[in-house]
Amino acid sequence: MKLVRFGAPGSERPGLIDAEGKLRDLSYHVPDITGHHLSDEALARIASIDVKTLSLIEEEVRFGPPISSVGKMICVGLNYTDHAKEAGLAIPTEPLLFLKGCSPTGPNDAIAMPPNATHCDWEVELAIVIGKHGLHIDQAHALEHVAGYCVLNDFTEREFQLNRAGQWTKGKSFPGFSPLGPWLVTRDEVREPGKLRLWLDVNGTRRQDGSTQNLIFDVPFMVAYLSQFMALNPGDIIATGTPAGVGAGHKPDPIFLTDGDCISLGIEGLGTQTQHIVAWEKRPKPWL
Template sequence: MKLMRFGPRGDEKPAIVDADGGLRDLSGRCADFAGPGVSLDALAALRDLNPADLPLVQDPGRIAPCLAWVPNFHCIGLNYSKHAAETGAQPPKEPIIFSKATSALSGPNDPIVIPRDSVKTDWEVELGIVIGKHASYISEAEALSHVAGYCTINDVSEREFQMERGGTWMKGKSAPSFGPVGPWLVTTDEVPDPQKLDLWLSLNGEVVQSSNTSDMIFGVAEIVSYMSRFMELVPGDVIATGTPSGVGMGMKPPRFLKPGDVIELEVQGLGKQRQKAIAAT
């Protein structure tokens, strides 16, 4: 299934994509897509619905984040060897885990708001994991059975805030609009191997990131299993799994977002995003 949400801020509705690519309104037929609403049990109930019986959305307007809210917005850092190299870091021996503020959650086509005092706002196309079942101390063999689905994520980052201002990475990752998620939450039955997905990002029409999830240092199963040793993962948690090379901080000279820049990005089979950068007011 491909699940998504649409509508203006504060009035979003859940929907399902039918076999012809049409959008079918799920309002009143299920909980919104967040927390228990994306548990494996909730998704199983959705599979019993016939999309043809649901109202067809003629004009969805704004495409909202595919998740209404997230209990936790986890991220994995330096998870592609070429990206680690372009930042001057050694490939990690274990997954680097950090968080974004959940208030960073944003729609796939909403503007990226460059924060006040920002000089190094950057882009990062990533495969996102959505957890569908409580996970604690699970093996790699069990890990994928705890996943609800996958999505496209842009892990927008302010590099000065992240790297040069002390403390944790979180403050460079968490500004409003820094977590575009969607357009779709694609259930695992449509993604037979999450380690065989192309992903790319373009800036003003120039492709600057192009890779495949086969190049991840730590794959999806290893990430989920590893994280479950240190915390309980819960339905609706999202995990951004790291970005390939081609980010602005790795360019020579470095290149960062300015108002008017347009970013487009996609993870194979999970849908495309398009964002325009604007200045914070």
């Protein structure tokens, strides 16, 4: 299934994308899509609904983040061999972890740069959505704890991240820095999360073009590994890292985003996103 939330910010309704790619309204059956609706049992109940009985939404709508009330956003840094190489850093022997301290936004919402930001950068990532509580999960059963997968832009202000001391979280957590979606694709439709192509364009120029085959630590390993240090709960998100091609790694000189730029990104089978970058003073009102 492809589960979505659609409508104005703060007033999204649950829906799904049918076999013909059309949007159907789920709000008669579930009030929203939260961690409570991501268990295998809850997803099976949604899957059992006769899609033809769901109202067809034919007008153009905004897609919000496909999950409401997200719990933790846990990120894995330098998790692609090519990205570690472009950063000039050694391949990690254990996953490098940090937290992203902002709520997800819609996949096509504008991104407002923080005041005085000068080093805004892009990162297309595969996001794992947890559907079942787990602690000290056996790697052999790790995927049983996964509800599905999404596209994530792990948007970053590099000067905040690298030059302001401390953890990377500072550069990852400004409101709007986590576009998620357009939909949550349940794990039964993503048979091989380690073989997905992912890409990102800036102003029509391809900047990232990679594959999850180049992950240093794969999906089952990351789920099991993280559960050694913290409980994973339904609605938690794991951002799995980005391939080579970020602006900070561009040679001979880095490239950073500015007012008016446009980012387009996607992952095979998981949909696409488009965001326009706006200066802080041009941010949509009301802001997040």
